[in-house]
Amino acid sequence: MExxxxxxxxxxxxxxxxxxxxxxxxxxxxxxxxxxxITDFFIIVSGTSDRQLKAIIEHxxxxxxxxxxxxxxxxxxxxxxGWVLIDYGDxxxxxxxxxxxGYYDLEGxxxxxxxxxxxx
Numbered sequence: 001m002e003x004x005x006x007x008x009x010x011x012x013x014x015x016x017x018x019x020x021x022x023x024x025x026x027x028x029x030x031x032x033x034x035x036x037x038i039t040d041f042f043i044i045v046s047g048t049s050d051r052q053l054k055a056i057i058e059h060x061x062x063x064x065x066x067x068x069x070x071x072x073x074x075x076x077x078x079x080x081x082g083w084v085l086i087d088y089g090d091x092x093x094x095x096x097x098x099x100x101x102g103y104y105d106l107e108g109x110x111x112x113x114x115x116x117x118x119x120x
Contacts, residue, residue: 006068008090012041015093016117018063019045022056024095029117030110040090042113044106046098047079053095054079057086060093 006014012029019027024045033040047053057079064070070088077084082097083104094106107115 006070008040011064011068011070011088012043012091013117014064014068015043015060015088015091016119018060019043019056019093019095020119022059023052024056025098025120026101027117027119028107028115030107030113031116032110032113035110035113039087039092041092041116042106042110043091043093044101045093045095046101047095048098050079050082050097053082053084053097057084057093057095060086064088 016027016029024047026046028044030042030044031040032038032042045056047056061072073087073089075084075086082100084095086093086095096104
């Protein structure tokens with residue numbers, strides 16, 4: 001049986017659910033298609049500690065690999081540094097500790113991008 005590739009919006013929504021599974025806070029899905037040629041969607045999520053941040057990132061990567069055979073193009077940063085980026089091409093995940101999220105303020109930087117999902 002052939003596996004159908006996921007559309008970028010499907011992948012983004014799965015990642016939002018996976019981040020929420022690990023109690024990710026203030027999960028935001030932004031539609032970047034009209035404002036950036038680089039990617040279609042940003043998912044921004046906060047963790048309360050570097051340990052939780054690591055759990056969120058590992059859960060997303062492990063589940064996408066296991067259930068959809070999807071691996072990131074690249075991963076940057078480290079939970080211990082308070083920021084991790086996982087690049088799935090059309091979908092980019094930004095996971096932050098709250099102080100780093102405030103510092104980088106991606107929602108403010110990309111404020112013209114519509115927010116499709118916001119889970120407090």
